[in-house]
Amino acid sequence: MTALFGFALVLSCSAHVFALKSHLFRQRVPGPADTDVDYKTYYFDQKIDHFGFLENGTFKQRYLVADKHWHKEGNPILFYTGNEGDITWFCNNTGFMWDVAEELGAMLVFAEHRYYGESMPFGAESYSDAKHLNYLSSEQALADFAVLIRYLKESPATNRSAVIAIGGSYGGMLAAWFRMKYPHVVAGALAASAPIWQFPGMVDCGVFYRIVTDDFSRGGKNCDANIRVSWKAIDKLSSTDEGLQWLSREFSLCAPLTKGFDLKSWLQETWVNLAMVDYPYKANFLQPLPAWPIKVVCENLRFSPEVPEQELLSGVAKAAKVYYNYTGEASCLNISQSATGNLGMMGWFYQACTEMVMPMCTDGVKDMFEPQEWNFQAFSDECFSMFGVRPRADWAAVMYGGKAIASHSNIIFSNGGLDPWSGGGVLQSPSESLVAVWIPEGAHHLDLRYNNEYDPKSVLDARQQEVAIIKQWIKQWAAHTQREL
């Protein structure tokens, strides 16, 4: 369980809305020995405000550099456009870059996004109020990246290097936007599982949860059907104290349940997370999980949806424990773990409440969730009460172009068929140099993970294609640079 749910509790009337924002972006600091990546940590003095001159202060932006395979002047730089979390976590979870570094002779740079990890513009005050949060935006983050790269390229050893932006999820959106807005800085971008169209008016707000549902539908007989009927069953049981007690016991909750809503929000989030991390091998991204975790979850939900409520919910509880207690180490499950100490979540909430407005909705028919419409006004009101700011629904489209991106170049949009975020992704190549890569068996940015013996062929092919295209960009950059100098 993460911080998010704490917020979901607070935001009772549409926990939903916030829950949705969080799935993509959950951060987790890796345990020791997650990988054996080897990098050096640096800090760069960034302007707090790139777009105004009144605030002339700076902050330390953290970035990580690995140059083990970078032996030659002008060799490329793979630049991870950090998203809403601790950059070391992204560094450890972007095995693709480590896997291809030698082949490309590339330097790896992982740049932390402002307001996350250690890169706090105002130290401990950064999240204190709307005034201090005012410099948290994708535009400021992209400017940070551009300024940092300018600095990194001041040396004769790097000043001709092609820089390739790489990112997953919101980091993938940043990678794509970085190439769109700063094509003089990056030769190309690999935008993995980047839902750049999950904005108002671009895609059906129901697509995200339909994909989650499809994953569970394929996960096993009756799996989605049983989840679909579970909500009413929870309502019924949680209407009495005895029912609440029974649910608390059955789900092994650390604290007794006081209302069914909390359990439902938590479960909804659980199913979404499972859809995102339905990887073909044992992995530890959001949680330690078995290979193809949805299949394992669904083994607990094969019975007929007609079974009595308690039998149904016993199955649901077992299913949830696959996600929360695969290791068997959890003595109880904690659905009220709060946001404290997890600035990443708070940052993403703020971003969702300003420019990252991503409508989501459910209808309970084409998806297995309780019906909930997208209600911008309610969302806006919550944002205002939480941060004192209101979201600007159209801004992302104005700034980043929405679907009209064909005049840009050199971006790979990779998406996985299992990933609910693919619903807001670019699935058809908009042009010859904007290439959509489809990984039918892929969950959330599977292609950015280390090679694994259980990888489906589709992701191996995708990575191969990505590397081939990146090599083209590097050549192209060299040719340009030659001409320009």
Added chain:
Amino acid sequence: MTALFGFALVLSCSAHVFALKSHLFRQRVPGPADTDVDYKTYYFDQKIDHFGFLENGTFKQRYLVADKHWHKEGNPILFYTGNEGDITWFCNNTGFMWDVAEELGAMLVFAEHRYYGESMPFGAESYSDAKHLNYLSSEQALADFAVLIRYLKESPATNRSAVIAIGGSYGGMLAAWFRMKYPHVVAGALAASAPIWQFPGMVDCGVFYRIVTDDFSRGGKNCDANIRVSWKAIDKLSSTDEGLQWLSREFSLCAPLTKGFDLKSWLQETWVNLAMVDYPYKANFLQPLPAWPIKVVCENLRFSPEVPEQELLSGVAKAAKVYYNYTGEASCLNISQSATGNLGMMGWFYQACTEMVMPMCTDGVKDMFEPQEWNFQAFSDECFSMFGVRPRADWAAVMYGGKAIASHSNIIFSNGGLDPWSGGGVLQSPSESLVAVWIPEGAHHLDLRYNNEYDPKSVLDARQQEVAIIKQWIKQWAAHTQREL
């Protein structure tokens, strides 16, 4: 005389630096019946801050619309990206748009730049301090344009219309940058006399004044040579009270001269302005002037540079009066006219003091001016004392790409051989769709002016080429839009 000089006086140690910034951007509200343009005036509620969410206020952005020739749904929109001045003045001085509106069946829109004309984010307080000035930047202005166009295209009549950005001088820079940063909003940009490379490290800081000098060198025998020796002569005469009195009389100054520096700054500005408006016909852009005004000026400077100081400066005074009193209506010349009421100048100073850092220098050898090096630190210190902000020398390059613009598309960069700003312009086509247009006989954005019987063939050809390319962009846009819908 304009506001600028008032500032030059204040900023004694490098009036020069500021003077340079102003030539491009002088504003002047047109007199009645300057032209017979017919437009409607509108006001659009713009966010004061597009890049932060703390400041959620709005202001009224003025824009002008002329749709006399726009008869058909989906027909194009020519959009003037307003620069640092009253938009009605640009509207009246961009005859090109009025001339081609019928042929293109185009709607004309002239959008005022924030902090100029009537488009004041904080009304009368807009210029009161650095806090209120904090939203004056090219990025905010471009976002204004993008948001305004989104609004203009909400109607079914316009939502498929290709929008072509057009601008001259700083407005041309904005047009080019607009296409670079918002290619989903504008199909292409005509950037006339846009010195997008007049930034640190991109061109020789001396090129601007060398071009001015070349213009005077071609203007008549001994013309540049006499101006070159005039500075020392002024120094000598102004070293005594009698000399100062003599100069004040000779130049018909409204107020007696107290130091030679003031006269020199004013003259330097005069020669620069003449180079900018050396048009082939009688015109009234910065001042009412005869055709080819530099030739007329130089008729007063044909004597040998060996003549005695007073004879020399008598000639210079006559030359200056061509610029300041061609109509004969001025009873005296006012070199201390202050900045009061001319917010345009103040705005441009602020922009120069923040992101529009344009190095200029003179050596007195390759140009006819007194040697002055580019001194960033001194400039920065003046900015700080004036506005409490410091310029960011590299920011424009980071943001807009400097010379590495080849991956963009659909921009025409037109420049005139007589225009000193051409030194910072794009003179060679960077790619097939980034087209440089050269007008050897052209001064500052001559191509954006009305057709005139005295126009040289080169500008007629340029306009024809520009229209042909704009037509291609419109077709291209229609094809794209068809595919996307």
